[in-house]
Structure formats: C-alpha cells, structure tokens
Amino acid sequence: MRKLSDLSSRSEYATDLLRRRIISGQSQPGSLLAEVAVARELGVSRVPVREALFALERDGLVEFSVTGRAYVKELSPGDFEELYVLRLTLEPLAARLAAPTLRANPRRLEKNIRATARAKSILDVTHLDLEFHEIIIQASGNGRLMKLWRSMLGELDLWLGRLHRQHQGQKLDTRDETVTAHQGLLECFRTQPPSVCERKMRDHIQGWREWLPVMPTNA
Amino acid sequence: MRKLSDLSSRSEYATDLLRRRIISGQSQPGSLLAEVAVARELGVSRVPVREALFALERDGLVEFSVTGRAYVKELSPGDFEELYVLRLTLEPLAARLAAPTLRANPRRLEKNIRATARAKSILDVTHLDLEFHEIIIQASGNGRLMKLWRSMLGELDLWLGRLHRQHQGQKLDTRDETVTAHQGLLECFRTQPPSVCERKMRDHIQGWREWLPVMPTNA
DNA sequence: GTCAACCAAACGGTATACACTATGGAATTC
DNA sequence: GAATTCCATAGTGTATACCGTTTGGTTGAC
Numbered sequence: 001m002r003k004l005s006d007l008s009s010r011s012e013y014a015t016d017l018l019r020r021r022i023i024s025g026q027s028q029p030g031s032l033l034a035e036v037a038v039a040r041e042l043g044v045s046r047v048p049v050r051e052a053l054f055a056l057e058r059d060g061l062v063e064f065s066v067t068g069r070a071y072v073k074e075l076s077p078g079d080f081e082e083l084y085v086l087r088l089t090l091e092p093l094a095a096r097l098a099a100p101t102l103r104a105n106p107r108r109l110e111k112n113i114r115a116t117a118r119a120k121s122i123l124d125v126t127h128l129d130l131e132f133h134e135i136i137i138q139a140s141g142n143g144r145l146m147k148l149w150r151s152m153l154g155e156l157d158l159w160l161g162r163l164h165r166q167h168q169g170q171k172l173d174t175r176d177e178t179v180t181a182h183q184g185l186l187e188c189f190r191t192q193p194p195s196v197c198e199r200k201m202r203d204h205i206q207g208w209r210e211w212l213p214v215m216p217t218n219a
Numbered sequence: 220m221r222k223l224s225d226l227s228s229r230s231e232y233a234t235d236l237l238r239r240r241i242i243s244g245q246s247q248p249g250s251l252l253a254e255v256a257v258a259r260e261l262g263v264s265r266v267p268v269r270e271a272l273f274a275l276e277r278d279g280l281v282e283f284s285v286t287g288r289a290y291v292k293e294l295s296p297g298d299f300e301e302l303y304v305l306r307l308t309l310e311p312l313a314a315r316l317a318a319p320t321l322r323a324n325p326r327r328l329e330k331n332i333r334a335t336a337r338a339k340s341i342l343d344v345t346h347l348d349l350e351f352h353e354i355i356i357q358a359s360g361n362g363r364l365m366k367l368w369r370s371m372l373g374e375l376d377l378w379l380g381r382l383h384r385q386h387q388g389q390k391l392d393t394r395d396e397t398v399t400a401h402q403g404l405l406e407c408f409r410t411q412p413p414s415v416c417e418r419k420m421r422d423h424i425q426g427w428r429e430w431l432p433v434m435p436t437n438a
Numbered sequence: 439g440t441c442a443a444c445c446a447a448a449c450g451g452t453a454t455a456c457a458c459t460a461t462g463g464a465a466t467t468c
Numbered sequence: 469g470a471a472t473t474c475c476a477t478a479g480t481g482t483a484t485a486c487c488g489t490t491t492g493g494t495t496g497a498c
Contacts, residue, residue, distance in 0.1 A: 009451070009452090010451080010452070011451080011452090044452080044453090045452055045453045045454070046452095046453085046454090047451075047452055047453070047454095048451080048452070067459080067460060067461095068459095068460095069460090
C-alpha cells in the first residue's frame with residue numbers, strides 16, 4: 001500500500017486510496033463517502049478529500065446526489081453495456097490512428113505482451129491487458145481520446161474487479177488467450193494497413209465481450 | 220449576465236462566469252488564472268474558485284501546469300482536429316443508438332429546428348446547432364456518451380467563438396444551411412433505419428468540417 | 439555585460455472554523 | 469396505528485489562516 005509520503009499531495013493520496021477501496025469492493029456500492037468521516041480516517045483534512053471525490057466522480061467511481069453527498073457508484077448491467085459500446089467505437093479509431101506509429105515502433109507492445117506471458121495472477125493479466133490497450137490509445141496521438149479513455153478506465157476496473165470476485169472459485173485464467181489475441185493485434189500493426197488494424201481491434205473487443213462470463217444482472 | 224443569487228452555489232457561479240470569459244475571449248489564452256486574484260474579483264473565497272478551475276479543466280477550457288497553476292487553454296489546430304475526429308466517431312454512434320427513440324418522438328428536434336429557423340444572430344445559430352446534436356446524444360440513452368459530449372462541448376464552444384470573432388466582418392451566416400441539413404437528418408430519423416441515420420450523421424459532420432472557414436493555424 | 443545567488447512577493451496546498459441544509463428518528467396529533 | 473411535526477445530528481458550502489514552494493526580479497561577483 002502506498003503511503004502518504006510517496007505521493008506529491010494529499011489529494012492524490014486520498015484519490016489513490018479511495019480508488020483502491022472502491023475497486024477492491026472494500027467500499028460497498030451505494031455507501032456514503034462522508035467527507036468528515038473519510039478525512040478523519042485518512043488523517044487529512046476535508047479539502048483533499050473533497051478534491052479526491054470530485055476526481056473520482058469524473059472517473060465514474062463516485063456519484064453525487066443532488067444535495068452534494070458522494071456515494072460509491074452502483075453498477076448496473078446497463079452501465080457495462082454503455083462502457084462496452086464506447087470501447088467498441090473508440091478503440092478501433094485509436095487503432096487506426098495509432099497504426100503508423102506502432103508499425104514504426106512496436107516495442108512497448110512487445111514488452112507488454114512478454115510481461116503478460118509471464119504474469120502470475122489474474123489481476124496482473126487484467127492490468128496488463130488494460131495497459132496494452134492504453135499503449136495503443138497513447139500511440140494514437142489524440143490527447144482528448146486519451147482523456148476519455150482515462151475517464152472510462154476506473155469504471156472498467158470496477159467491473160473487472162467485481163467479475164473476478166464473483167468468479168473467484170473458478171479458474172477464469174485468461175492469460176494465454178490474452179497473449180494470443182494481443183500477438184495477433186501486434187502482427188496486424190506490423191504488417192497491415194490502418195483500416196485493417198481498425199477492423200481487427202473491433203473484432204478483438206467484440207470477442208472480449210463475448211468471452212466474458214455472463215455479466216451479473218443485479219447491483 | 221447571471222448573478223450570484225441566480226445560482227445554487229458559488230462554485231457554479233464561478234464556473235459559469237469563468238467559462239463565459241474564456242469562451243468570449245475576454246480571458247486571453249495562456250493567461251494565468253490565479254486563485255486569489257479571481258476570488259477577489261468575483262467576491263468569493265478561493266474554495267469555489269478552485270472547484271471552478273477543476274471543473275473547467277475537465278471541460279478542456281483550463282490547463283494546469285505541473286506546479287498546479289491554472290492557465291486559460293491555448294488552442295492549437297491539432298486540438299481542433301482531435302475534437303473533430305472524436306465527433307466524427309461518437310456522433311454517428313449516437314445517431315444509430317438514438318434512431319428508434321427519435322423516430323418515436325421527434326418533437327424536441329422539430330422544436331429545435333423551428334427555433335433555429337427563427338434565430339437572429341450567428342451566436343444563436345451556433346448554440347442551437349450544438350443543442351440539436353446534444354438532443355440526439357441524449358436520446359441515445361447512453362449516459363457515458365453524454366458525459367463525454369459535455370466534456371467536449373466547452374472546447375468546441377471555444378473554437379466556434381474564436382472563429383466567429385475572426386470572421387466578424389464577413390457574413391458567415393449559416394442559419395439556412397444549418398436548418399436544411401438538420402431537416403435532412405430529422406427526415407432520416409423519421410423514415411430510415413438506424414444504420415442509415417448513422418451514415419447520414421457522419422456525412423453531416425464531415426460536411427460541417429469541410430464547410431468551416433479555414434481553421435486558424437496559430438494560437 | 440553575463441551569470442549566478444539570493445530574496446521578497448505571489449501563489450497553491452491544506453487545516454480549521456463557522457454557517458447553512460438535509461436527514462432520520464422521536465414526539466405528537468389525529 | 470398512521471401520518472405529521474419537530475428537533476438533534478450529520479453533512480456540505482464557504483471563508484479564512486497558515487505554511488511551504490515557486491517565481492521573477494535584483495543584487496552582487498566576475
């Protein structure tokens with residue numbers, strides 16, 4: 001766990017800590033995040049906590065009521081579909097835009113795939129998977145797109161975290177499939193024109209959606 | 220101009236006022252928005268100003284330096300292209316998702332078009348144009364998409380505002396073209412399947428881009 | 439004249455205090 | 469017993485104060 005001294009500001013510390021709690025499920029969905037309570041608990045004042053709550057709202061991990069109270073986001077199946085349809089639209093675009101860059105310099109993707117192949121836990125695979133996609137978005141050179149991706153990342157993490165907890169008993173080992181699929185994408189970037197990369201990415205994300213265990217239907 | 224008493228909170232007041240200033244060009248791009256100075260000027264404390272600055276950063280109207288200072292966003296031609304390519308991707312999606320809803324209930328679009336036809340200033344046309352597009356995104360039923368749109372809206376406004384100022388002398392009257400184009404879209408929603416609406420929206424946005432006067436190449 | 443060290447003013451980060459509002463349960467009324 | 473009023477509590481909105489850091493200019497050495 002990161003300590004306060006590791007971070008440049010208490011706002012970041014609070015944001016980081018609350019994010020972990022929410023994603024890990026330690027903070028129950030729908031529960032109130034009262035500024036005073038959180039502040040006392042983290043050993044900081046209300047000001048950094050307020051800023052953390054605003055930042056987490058932007059990331060889709062916290063929701064504000066009309067009266068200004070902050071609650072841990074409750075997930076509905078519809079939310080997941082919204083997220084999925086946006087990925088299905090934005091990521092193929094990113095792949096097309098990024099194709100020339102990645103063709104010229106695929107090193108970061110290669111490194112990511114090697115790391116994924118060595119990953120020992122499901123959680124690591126998940127994070128490396130998301131990182132793989134983020135590398136592509138980064139390479140698209142569109143800063144706005146990167147911003148949008150980051151604003152979706154938290155909620156995506158929330159979903160995947162819950163999924164893993166629900167299927168704890170089962171293996172759910174996606175490492176080899178992930179590596180194979182990503183190698184296919186990399187090969188595409190290396191040899192195919194942007195429009196093909198775009199299509200390939202769309203297929204990849206569709207495949208991911210279909211592969212996922214059935215999404216829970218209750219919050 | 221909105222007064223403090225018209226708004227529920229001083230944060231909103233500050234956000235609103237600063238947004239207007241930035242979009243209108245009253246605040247020079249690149250200029251420092253120092254918390255104390257702004258606070259004194261608006262007659263509020265630093266706290267609401269801080270929150271306003273964070274909100275405006277999310278909207279792409281303000282940028283923070285690494286040391287935490289807030290500056291009025293400087294526009295580059297690349298920024299505009301980034302925005303454009305995202306619209307070109309997200310709005311056709313919205314049109315497809317919204318098609319069934321709008322077919323069943325096109326009233327809001329009709330009302331918007333009528334208002335546009337009566338608009339007396341270029342600024343009104345611009346805002347009604349953006350509202351037209353927002354109605355469609357709203358009708359898509361995808362809350363995340365709406366959030367993304369709103370986060371792009373400020374910067375879009377900034378661009379269009381600058382454009383109008385630069386071409387003040389020229390007519391640049393887009394009212395009739397806008398009405399015609401929007402009527403075409405409405406007709407499409409009323410009679411065509413979602414995939415056709417999607418394509419039509421893509422064409423519409425491409426046409427808008429091509430029609431725009433040459434975007435300025437310097438900040 | 440140039441460069442570096444230094445210093446005061448400006449600014450952001452955070453804590454704390456106070457004012458106002460919402461919330462939920464207890465008391466009251468019917 | 470059910471609905472309503474009332475009130476204490478909890479919570480947010482905002483102001484202010486303090487502290488450390490950045491910044492930009494000035495002074496001094498060379």
